[in-house]
Amino acid sequence: MGSDPETDPDHSPVIEVRNLRLQYGHKLIQKDLNFLVRKGDVFVIMGGSGCGKSTLLKHMIGLYSPVQGQILYHGEDYFSASDADQLSMRTRWGVTYQSGALFSAMTLAENIALPMQQYTGWSKAEISDRVAYKLALVGLAGYEDYYPSEISGGMNKRAGLARALALDPGILFFDEPSAGLDPLSAGRLDELILELSQSSGATVVIVTHELASIFAIGNNGVFLDAQSRTQLDTGAPSYMLRHSKQPVVREFLSRGEVSS
Numbered sequence: 001m002g003s004d005p006e007t008d009p010d011h012s013p014v015i016e017v018r019n020l021r022l023q024y025g026h027k028l029i030q031k032d033l034n035f036l037v038r039k040g041d042v043f044v045i046m047g048g049s050g051c052g053k054s055t056l057l058k059h060m061i062g063l064y065s066p067v068q069g070q071i072l073y074h075g076e077d078y079f080s081a082s083d084a085d086q087l088s089m090r091t092r093w094g095v096t097y098q099s100g101a102l103f104s105a106m107t108l109a110e111n112i113a114l115p116m117q118q119y120t121g122w123s124k125a126e127i128s129d130r131v132a133y134k135l136a137l138v139g140l141a142g143y144e145d146y147y148p149s150e151i152s153g154g155m156n157k158r159a160g161l162a163r164a165l166a167l168d169p170g171i172l173f174f175d176e177p178s179a180g181l182d183p184l185s186a187g188r189l190d191e192l193i194l195e196l197s198q199s200s201g202a203t204v205v206i207v208t209h210e211l212a213s214i215f216a217i218g219n220n221g222v223f224l225d226a227q228s229r230t231q232l233d234t235g236a237p238s239y240m241l242r243h244s245k246q247p248v249v250r251e252f253l254s255r256g257e258v259s260s
């Protein structure tokens with residue numbers, strides 16, 4: 001068991017979500033979201049299908065602006081920051097998407113080198129060294145010249161992770177990282193995410209409805225509800241399972257997607 005993020009002084013807030021309201025046009029998705037993500041957390045965004053997990057993540061990575069509320073990174077509100085400050089925040093994040101993680105016309109090395117070429121002044125040789133290192137980190141040493149279509153789904157996910165790690169991010173965001181993988185590969189990907197977050201000290205924010213993943217890697221999280229369109233609970237998933245005051249949360253975590 002990890003330390004309690006609520007009381008451990010070393011786990012300072014990295015992300016603070018305040019009174020957040022998410023809409024597409026006039027369609028309300030979630031409201032009154034309030035939670036903290038602390039340094040080193042593996043923070044899980046949970047809830048039944050369609051409750052707005054991916055929508056929340058897309059706001060957290062700045063793809064959409066909230067209609068109300070704030071998302072603070074190390075105390076600075078992303079959406080009221082200048083373009084330059086927003087860019088500097090984004091370069092400290094690594095993001096992997098549910099689908100289309102890699103560019104299919106590029107080799108794995110070219111995919112991983114891309115953010116390095118875009119955002120750093122590193123030389124060709126340095127980039128090539130760092131690409132090899134990132135591939136080795138995810139168990140793909142020697143796969144530089146392969147195209148995404150030439151490797152398995154699980155290897156593609158790991159290569160996507162290597163690209164997300166390209167700039168040594170402080171925060172890693174994942175949207176359903178194990179979607180489409182068999183349970184064994186999904187479990188290995190979970191282990192890898194946990195291992196990498198622990199070895200690098202990165203904070204992880206992850207969207208998943210996989211109960212196995214929620215309990216295997218999450219030490220903190222928020223539970224979103226599709227009916228009331230707000231969060232029902234926040235904290236450690238293992239604690240929520242037994243002690244959440246919301247029966248829907250305990251039921252979801254103990255049996256599966258009852259609310260979907």
Ligand SMILES: Nc1ncnc2c1ncn2[C@@H]1O[C@H](COP(=O)(O)OP(=O)(O)OP(=O)(O)O)[C@@H](O)[C@H]1O
Binds near residue numbers: 024
């Ligand atoms: N770009 C969009 N425009 C309008 N509505 C959208 C858009 N993207 C998602 N939605 C709607 O917002 C709601 C929440 O979707 P979202 O994908 O965030 O949920 P989710 O909890 O991640 O779902 P799942 O677990 O099924 O992936 C759904 O009703 C969805 O149809």
